[in-house]
Amino acid sequence: MPDSSRAASAGLWRDGDFRRLWFGQTVSQLGEHTSLVVLPLFAVLTLDAGAGQLGALRAVGQTPVLLLSLLAGAWVDRWRTRTVMVLTDAGRALALGAAAVAGLLGVLGLPALLVVAFAVGALSVFFDVAYQTSLVRLVTRDQLVRGNSALEGSRSAAQIGGPALGGALVSVLSAPVAAAAGAVFFALSFLSIRRMRRPERLPEPSGTPPRVRRRVVEGLRFVARDTSLRTVCLASAAFQFSFAAVMTAYLLFLPRDLHLSGTAVGLALAATGPGALLGSLLAARLPGRFGHGAVLVSAAALGDGVFLCVPALHGPPAVTVPALLAVNFVFGVGGQLVNVTVMAVRQTVTPDGMQGRVAATITFAGMGLAPLGSLVGGVLAGVWGARTGLLVAAAGMLLSPALMALSPLARLGRALPSPPRAPADG
Numbered sequence: 077m078p079d080s081s082r083a084a085s086a087g088l089w090r091d092g093d094f095r096r097l098w099f100g101q102t103v104s105q106l107g108e109h110t111s112l113v114v115l116p117l118f119a120v121l122t123l124d125a126g127a128g129q130l131g132a133l134r135a136v137g138q139t140p141v142l143l144l145s146l147l148a149g150a151w152v153d154r155w156r157t158r159t160v161m162v163l164t165d166a167g168r169a170l171a172l173g174a175a176a177v178a179g180l181l182g183v184l185g186l187p188a189l190l191v192v193a194f195a196v197g198a199l200s201v202f203f204d205v206a207y208q209t210s211l212v213r214l215v216t217r218d219q220l221v222r223g224n225s226a227l228e229g230s231r232s233a234a235q236i237g238g239p240a241l242g243g244a245l246v247s248v249l250s251a252p253v254a255a256a257a258g259a260v261f262f263a264l265s266f267l268s269i270r271r272m273r274r275p276e277r278l279p280e281p282s283g284t285p286p287r288v289r290r291r292v293v294e295g296l297r298f299v300a301r302d303t304s305l306r307t308v309c310l311a312s313a314a315f316q317f318s319f320a321a322v323m324t325a326y327l328l329f330l331p332r333d334l335h336l337s338g339t340a341v342g343l344a345l346a347a348t349g350p351g352a353l354l355g356s357l358l359a360a361r362l363p364g365r366f367g368h369g370a371v372l373v374s375a376a377a378l379g380d381g382v383f384l385c386v387p388a389l390h391g392p393p394a395v396t397v398p399a400l401l402a403v404n405f406v407f408g409v410g411g412q413l414v415n416v417t418v419m420a421v422r423q424t425v426t427p428d429g430m431q432g433r434v435a436a437t438i439t440f441a442g443m444g445l446a447p448l449g450s451l452v453g454g455v456l457a458g459v460w461g462a463r464t465g466l467l468v469a470a471a472g473m474l475l476s477p478a479l480m481a482l483s484p485l486a487r488l489g490r491a492l493p494s495p496p497r498a499p500a501d502g
Contacts, residue, residue, distance in 0.1 A: 093272045094214060098226055100268035101207050104165060105234035106241070107261030108200050111172060112137070113242035114258055115193050118251040122179060123186050136190050140198040141443045148205045149436025150291035153429055157210035158272050164199040164206070165266035171195045172259035179252030205439070209431040212423050213276045220492075221420040222360045228416045229356030295433025304425050305434060307483035308418055311476040312442035315380070318472035320449030321456065322383055325469050329462035334389060334396050344400035351408020358409070359416035369488035372417050376477035379410020383470040387463045421485070424492040 119125035119133050152160055175192045178184035207227070215223045245254035299305045330336045330344065355375075363371045382403050389396045426434045456465030480486060 091215070093274045094223065096268045096272050097207070097210060097214065098230060100161065100165070100265040101227055102230035102234065103261045103268070104161075104203060104207075104265035105231045107168065107172075107258045107265065108196075109234045110242040110245075110254070110261065111168075111196055111258040114246060114251060114254040115175075115189065115196075117242070117246045118175070118179065118255060119186060119189055121246065122251045123184070123189065125186060133186075133190060133193055137193040137197040140194065140201045141439065144198055144201045145205070145436040145440040145443070146292045146295065146433075147436075148202045149295055149433035152202065152205045152209050152432030152436075153291070155206075156276050157206040157213065158269060158276065160206035161203055161210065161269045162266055164203040165262045165269065167199045168196050168203075169259045169262035169266060171199075172255050172262065176252045176256035176259060179250075179255065184252075205432050205436050208419065208423075208435045210276075212428060212431050214274065220423050221363055221416070224416045224419045224423075225356050225360035228359070228412060228419070229353055291433065295430060295437050298426075298430055299434055299437045302425065303484050304488075305422065305438070307479055307485050308422055309438050309441045311376075311479045312418075312438055313445050314479060315376075315473060315476040316442040317445040317449035317452075318380075318469055318475065320446040321453030321469035322466065322473060324450045324453030325457040325462050325466035326386065328457050329386070329466050330400070333462050334393070336393055336397065340393055340397050344397060344404055347401040347404035348408035348411075351405040352412040353408075355409040355412025356416060359413050362413070363417050363420070364490050367489045368417055368421055368492060369486040372414060372421075372488070373477055373481045373486050375410040375413035375417070376480060377410075377474070379407050379414065380470075380473035380477060382406045382410070383473060384467070386470065387467040421488065421492060 115137065116133060125133065171192050175184060175189065178188065211220065211223050211227065242254055242258070245257055299309050330340075336344075359371075385403055386400070389399055422434060422438065423431065453465065453469050456468055459465070460468070
């Protein structure tokens with residue numbers, strides 16, 4: 077590691093406010109991913125919810141991404157991110173705490189649980205936009221890649237440990253107690269982030285602040301006009317659409333064509349987590365050595381392309397499960413390399429006053445197509461069979477690295493460009 081990179085990394089971890097942000101974001105993500113398992117299990121085990129009701133609960137929890145992402149970006153650009161994160165942590169802790177108390181008293185019904193799921197999902201949208209924006213205001217530009225690597229590594233750990241912890245708590249104790257544990261995680265995040273003391277580098281206002289709708293449109297236009305950001309947006313949309321289709325066919329292919337048990341399917345999917353952790357570590361080093369563009373394109377091609385191996389699998393579980401573990405591990409490494417590097421590029425080429433809106437616009441564009449992709453994956457598997465449907469959907473994932481390879485993103489070197497000036501408000 078070059079001396080300058082080593083010094084930047086050491087300086088990052090000596091920063092008390094960055095450590096508080098890292099810890100707060102880590103336990104917040106753990107609470108979020110725990111609740112993603114706890115709330116559905118709460119509905120099934122405690123409220124005897126049916127399949128349709130469970131689907132409605134999951135949909136309600138995911139709806140805020142579509143409804144609120146763009147608004148969250150516009151608002152966060154005007155607010156102190158520390159305030160946003162503290163308030164959203166407090167709100168999620170109260171929502172899950174109230175659900176836990178009501179569940180223990182036996183007075184929680186499905187309508188109230190739907191309200192809790194929507195509230196937690198909505199507040200999570202604001203927290204996620206805020207913590208990504210907060211890093212830009214907290215650290216120097218040369219520390220962004222390492223800062224993102226640390227934050228995304230902790231998020232990957234939460235994705236591994238959160239669902240497992242939530243399921244274990246529900247099994248060993250009860251769903252209300254598991255919900256209370258989620259509330260405790262959000263409370264710990266609240267206490268950590270609340271201790272951040274450094275004044276934020278808020279963008280200077282110019283004239284009368286425009287209405288939220290205008291600010292949302294400014295964010296959309298800024299992404300559309302910037303070649304790199306437009307490519308990130310299109311590549312994200314292509315990936316999320318195709319990946320949703322892949323997962324629908326994948327979850328049909330594994331049990332029906334490969335005859336794997338539920339435990340084996342869960343084990344195969346879990347391999348993505350350790351791969352993502354390794355990807356986070358590599359993302360702190362590889363872009364500075366080989367160039368950001370080379371890492372982006374090659375990692376996306378490797379991580380997405382590896383799924384083309386899955387439809388070729390045949391044989392007993394002793395053969396297919398190790399192969400699936402390897403596929404998901406490689407996918408986790410490549411996917412996280414892309415996530416961290418793209419985030420650093422996006423943060424660098426975006427002016428401070430547009431950070432929240434750009435992050436929200438890309439999230440909106442990517443996640444907005446995921447439900448349609450899931451439907452397409454089901455249609456492909458139903459018409460052509462799970463194996464052929466999975467092959468077609470997996471081939472579609474290669475559109476994302478192809479878009480990046482044909483754009484200026486592929487030519488980014490070891491150093492990232494300076495951000496342009498933000499468009500004036502007013």
